[in-house]
Amino acid sequence: MRLRFTPAPALLAVVAAAAMSVACGGDTASSGTVRINGAGATFPYPLYSKWFSEYHAQRPEILINYQSIGSGGGVRQLLNQTVFFGASDYPMTDVQLAEAAVPILHLPTVVGAVVPIYNLPGVTADVQFTGPLLADIYLGRITRWNDPALTAINPGVALPDEAITVVHRSDGSGTTFVWVDYLAKVSPAWREQVGVATSVNWPVGLGGKGNEGVAGLVKLTTGAFGYVEPVYATQNQIPFGAVQNAAGRFVKASPASVTAVADGAAPTMPDDFRVSITNAPGDASYPIASFTWLLFHENPPDTMQAAAMVDFMRWALTDGQAFASDLGYSPLPASVVDRELAALGRIRTQ
């Protein structure tokens, strides 16, 4: 009987020793390390993860962990204070800010565009679109590629007598938000019938899941028309069209033309950076673009984390911008960066 019980204390001792060694190991590793958690948008995730690892290489004592759970979830977790910062592809609404009860700071990190893609075998020239035309296609009012409205602005392009198969996102997404935000600005009918949100009640079309889903459906369907982030068009070798901007010129999305639209919006940008930049003025602007934001509490509970995060933001807004175009994003214009650097002072760090 006694023999049976002897292993227990021995086991306890071993467990205790193991626990102690783990605790000690944890201590030495974490002493001086600032761990920061964030969550939110999936669209900027490739850039953010690049930023966080680059920044960690420079400042090994700061470790930023980011979960790309979607903008909606990021905002909810920020409000519940389960993460230090949130990330979103669209600004919080006035209602949400009022519910938050504590001041939230929006900081744009980079600019992203959305491009119209199409599958028209035999058409090699860039197809041009105007905003109202895009809205009419998505409202189901223009249903064929050789519609007079399309051929009129595409002289010299042999548009086929083919039905337009409209493809949109089936999942809620920031990409959809930017796309319908633009359509609502240029088309009163869209504004009244459909409106703006991350998922809307689409009048026509097929739903593809994710950018890759839309790109896949367009690629497989002759006559299909959809919208994706530019990197998905170039990676899948799907042609994308030029869109008429507010100045009346037809512009294709490129890092320069997308940064230009953000620059065009800068003079009228409010102090809280919650602004839609679609259809902003400027000769060289590509009109369908948006900021993506990081969201912070202005009075965070942990000042150590706040100081580290402010330092990171200073780096991301300056040196960090160089990583943007390689990953398919457009850097912020200097006019916006300057105002953000000044706004960083609103985050309490002591």
Add this chain to the structure above:
Amino acid sequence: MTGQRLRASDRIFGLLTGAPALLLVLIVLAIGVVLWRESQLSIAAFGFGFWSSSDWDPVAGAFGAFPFIWGTLYSSVLALLIAAPVSIGIAVFLSDICPHRLRPPLIFLTELLAAIPSIVYGLWGIFVLVPLVRTIQESLPEAVRALPLFSGPPVGVSLLAASLVLAVMVIPYTSSMAREVLRAVPGAQRAAAYALGSTRWEATQVALRYARTGIIGAVMLGFGRAIGETMAVTMVIGNNPQASWSLFAPQYTMAAVLANEFKEAVETLHLHALVEIGLVLFVITLAVNGLSRLLIWRMTTTRPRRAPRRQAAREAA
């Protein structure tokens, strides 16, 4: 002393095995409670109209689940209409007709189908089934395409594509279950049929008739599986919340809309409406699975009793 210790260890053993079983019941209850609680706003706003309304407009805050319920049931029923005969064929072949040496590899292969991740089925659906459905639709004569059942533009992503993917995914489950049920048919049944001079086909008919409730149960189990399938379906069904009879129309299912919209649902009402769809799906799945269990249970308990009862009735007459 030994007896006492045995009894104590039995009690501990009973506790150790009973606790996880109880936990399972609690988890199911907890899921139901959470779904109910987190969908209160939507339940309060739409009531039972949620089941019948076809509006799904996150901008206007109007939500109705009918197109999703319709798409889920339509695609699952159609999948079963395709899968059930195939599965029963596989089950009969494997239990009665197949040469002994072929049986293990064939069983292994059908069960392998169940192990393929659903996203792989989805990809296969996009690259093989969707173009196939499009070709089928384009090759139909105009007169047929005018019928409501076959109307719509030929895009390929459609209810039919989803049902075909579901059918392939359901076959391994339904056929293994049906095979087990057929194996449970007493050998005397077949022996008696052969003794009366039946052909193999007639003997199989006897076995099938004997096992019919169990086979219905196996099909219902496949139905439960088809109802909840998400990834493969959302990739090929077209995600369009408009209920339609057309096999070629893009439609939507409950599981698909949950997976699609939950992540970026910002408004609380939108979130609650999505959770309520989860609740509806939960209720339908529970009902279907319960029904299939009931059928299988009836087959195993009341079947042997029926014969004497019938005999008694005959004697009374």
